[in-house]
Amino acid sequence: MADAKLFTRGKAQELRDELRGANDKRDKGYLRKKTALKKIVANMTMGNDMSPLFPDIVQCMQIQVLEIKKMVYLYLVNYGRLRPEEITSAIGGFLSDCADRNPLIRGLAIRTMSSIPLPAIVKALVDPLRHALQDQDPYVRKTAAIAVAKLYASEPGRKVVEREGFVGMLRDLLADHNPTVVANCVAALVEISERGDDIVLKLNGNVAGKLVAALGECSEWGQIYILDSLLSFVPQTPLEAEQLAERISVRLQHANSAVVLTTIKVILYLMNYMEDDVLMRVLERKMGPPLVTLLSSGSEVQYVGLRNILLIIQRRPGILQNEVKVFFCKYNDPIYVKLAKLEIMYRLTREENVSEVLAELKEYSTEVDVDFVRKAVRSIGRLAIKISSASDQCIQTLLNLIATKISYVVQEAIVVIKDIFRRYPNQYESIITTLCENLDVLDEPEAKSSMIWIIGQYSDRIENSDELLEDFAFTFKEEPAEVQLALLTAVVKLFIRRPTAAQELLPKVLKLATEEAENPDLRDRGFMYWRLLTSNPTAARDIVLSEKPAISTETDRMDKGMLDQLLLQTGTLGSIYHKNPNTFIRTAKARYLPDSPALNASSKRHLITPSGSGMSSSALRAPPVLPARPVSSVPAANSAQSPVPPSAAAGGGISDDVYGQLSDLEFVNGGGAGYQTDIPRPRGAEEDLLF
Numbered sequence: 001m002a003d004a005k006l007f008t009r010g011k012a013q014e015l016r017d018e019l020r021g022a023n024d025k026r027d028k029g030y031l032r033k034k035t036a037l038k039k040i041v042a043n044m045t046m047g048n049d050m051s052p053l054f055p056d057i058v059q060c061m062q063i064q065v066l067e068i069k070k071m072v073y074l075y076l077v078n079y080g081r082l083r084p085e086e087i088t089s090a091i092g093g094f095l096s097d098c099a100d101r102n103p104l105i106r107g108l109a110i111r112t113m114s115s116i117p118l119p120a121i122v123k124a125l126v127d128p129l130r131h132a133l134q135d136q137d138p139y140v141r142k143t144a145a146i147a148v149a150k151l152y153a154s155e156p157g158r159k160v161v162e163r164e165g166f167v168g169m170l171r172d173l174l175a176d177h178n179p180t181v182v183a184n185c186v187a188a189l190v191e192i193s194e195r196g197d198d199i200v201l202k203l204n205g206n207v208a209g210k211l212v213a214a215l216g217e218c219s220e221w222g223q224i225y226i227l228d229s230l231l232s233f234v235p236q237t238p239l240e241a242e243q244l245a246e247r248i249s250v251r252l253q254h255a256n257s258a259v260v261l262t263t264i265k266v267i268l269y270l271m272n273y274m275e276d277d278v279l280m281r282v283l284e285r286k287m288g289p290p291l292v293t294l295l296s297s298g299s300e301v302q303y304v305g306l307r308n309i310l311l312i313i314q315r316r317p318g319i320l321q322n323e324v325k326v327f328f329c330k331y332n333d334p335i336y337v338k339l340a341k342l343e344i345m346y347r348l349t350r351e352e353n354v355s356e357v358l359a360e361l362k363e364y365s366t367e368v369d370v371d372f373v374r375k376a377v378r379s380i381g382r383l384a385i386k387i388s389s390a391s392d393q394c395i396q397t398l399l400n401l402i403a404t405k406i407s408y409v410v411q412e413a414i415v416v417i418k419d420i421f422r423r424y425p426n427q428y429e430s431i432i433t434t435l436c437e438n439l440d441v442l443d444e445p446e447a448k449s450s451m452i453w454i455i456g457q458y459s460d461r462i463e464n465s466d467e468l469l470e471d472f473a474f475t476f477k478e479e480p481a482e483v484q485l486a487l488l489t490a491v492v493k494l495f496i497r498r499p500t501a502a503q504e505l506l507p508k509v510l511k512l513a514t515e516e517a518e519n520p521d522l523r524d525r526g527f528m529y530w531r532l533l534t535s536n537p538t539a540a541r542d543i544v545l546s547e548k549p550a551i552s553t554e555t556d557r558m559d560k561g562m563l564d565q566l567l568l569q570t571g572t573l574g575s576i577y578h579k580n581p582n583t584f585i586r587t588a589k590a591r592y593l594p595d596s597p598a599l600n601a602s603s604k605r606h607l608i609t610p611s612g613s614g615m616s617s618s619a620l621r622a623p624p625v626l627p628a629r630p631v632s633s634v635p636a637a638n639s640a641q642s643p644v645p646p647s648a649a650a651g652g653g654i655s656d657d658v659y660g661q662l663s664d665l666e667f668v669n670g671g672g673a674g675y676q677t678d679i680p681r682p683r684g685a686e687e688d689l690l691f
Contacts, residue, residue: 061093117154183222381416456490
């Protein structure tokens with residue numbers, strides 16, 4: 001019968017009758033019995049409830065045919081937990097199969113019993129599992145090793161494993177002559193150590209050497225298990241780390257990408273314990289080509305490789321420092337691959353190759369995919385901040401893109417130009433006119449707030465800055481909080497620099513921010529500016545127009561201690577999310593770089609410990625020293641010019657009536673509250689002070 005015909009929904013009673021009708025002695029080779037069981041398994045796969053057939057299936061355990069055994073055991077694994085009272089009737093058949101002459105049946109029985117974590121089954125499994133761990137056949141031993149890990153995953157099984165000493169037996173099996181058995185033992189011990197709180201896998205030099213010797217004869221999955229277990233080996237001398245890294249480096253040439261990534265993970269781990277710079281450079285050169293080879297795989301494997309590469313080059317930039325062209329995007333790359341490549345291109349760009357990368361990014365900026373174009377434009381701005389010698393090239397490229405008049409390109413360019421202004425103050429103000437010509441295309445909050453920041457920051461150099469800000473204020477109520485906050489600050493800057501120009505606009509914006517806004521942050525900032533301007537104009541100028549620290553790309557970099565921790569997760573979900581698995585998987589354990597006498601100074605400086613007290617640079621910084629609170633915010637010499645309301649002076653402090661304070665701030669003729677009218681003065685001169 002064709003397999004497709006088996007997948008027809010049938011009733012349990014009909015299948016029971018067919019199963020019982022197959023007991024005829026004339027059924028040679030149990031063909032009818034096999035067909036009936038296949039139909040039951042097919043219905044079970046489709047979601048039909050076949051649990052009423054449990055007693056009939058248990059009777060089939062007596063048939064010593066491997067194909068029938070597999071289907072019977074598959075059924076028992078699926079419905080054994082739902083029928084805890086009836087599963088005890090199958091224990092006799094299990095124990096009989098555990099002693100069968102056929103090793104395949106013995107292994108199958110052990111595997112099935114370990115997959116049914118019920119107290120009765122766990123109790124019956126103890127003796128057969130102990131014998132299976134010492135069985136003559138390697139298939140039974142490797143199956144028993146995995147059975148111990150499966151048993152440990154259940155609550156009743158965990159107590160049995162700890163009581164019967166199965167973990168010790170697994171440790172002894174690490175010296176087995178069969179590499180498949182060794183690989184399964186390693187996998188079981190790693191699984192148990194990750195689940196258990198008091199069981200930690202630790203390897204010494206001899207055991208680690210034996211595991212590496214078994215790599216050549218293992219399957220691909222076996223190699224991954226063994227390589228992953230080497231993270232439990234803590235080198236005590238740099239020589240141990242160097243020798244082990246040399247021995248496993250041959251796995252970098254493996255065809256399987258998972259084996260390659262796991263090998264790279266172990267080598268990067270061992271490099272933390274090396275002192276020989278020459279050997280470390282050699283290992284870095286060896287790791288480069290295998291990582292590049294990952295980009296010739298399918299899109300999904302490419303993305304996994306790219307996310308891991310992004311972590312690796314932040315910690316070891318020398319691995320791919322000359323390979324930036326490899327990450328140039330292809331026209332048929334999926335968007336998620338393109339975005340990952342863009343980030344890596346930015347990380348690998350240096351003064352030597354910045355011209356090539358800029359030309360490539362400019363090409364990307366003409367693509368049809370909006371998200372990709374935005375990221376490309378933003379990368380150009382980030383390169384200007386990262387490489388100061390290339391800032392002129394980046395600015396010219398951005399101006400060329402603005403000239404295209406494409407809405408989303410112009411808006412993204414304005415956003416990054418704002419950051420460039422912050423990085424290089426008083427250097428590129430000549431392009432402000434070009435930016436102001438494109439105000440009509442701004443319809444996104446981030447672009448609007450960036451343009452408003454530019455207008456406010458350079459309000460003394462933009463002649464019609466008051467008119468531009470007034471246009472934005474016209475839709476103040478409808479704007480998102482991001483734009484409102486930027487506009488409020490920009491208007492205050494305008495008022496401080498040119499009081500006459502903002503004498504009508506400032507009260508209007510302050511009133512909107514404090515009386516009609518629903519956002520608490522906006523109201524608080526409005527009140528803060530209001531009180532600051534009315535109580536101490538000099539302090540307002542010093543605060544609002546204070547020198548801002550130039551931004552840098554240092555904030556883009558992940559802490560080296562965190563990188564070392566994440567690189568221990570290379571090839572796992574943690575390396576894709578760039579998060580420790582314990583933050584998104586409830587049962588996962590965090591991995592930490594273990595301390596050792598061989599740990600080199602660079603890694604020790606940024607070491608993160610399980611207690612959370614890292615030795616990273618951020619932890620070593622001294623806490624900020626807060627200045628003493630001044631007795632008076634206004635110097636005595638300037639007390640006559642201070643616009644403190646009479647009510648506040650009489651009460652010995654500032655009045656709580658904020659609206660009353662605003663009335664004391666005179667906006668007419670530029671003569672009130674210590675403000676002067678804006679008279680042209682040379683920049684940088686002492687007379688430039690407006691208060």
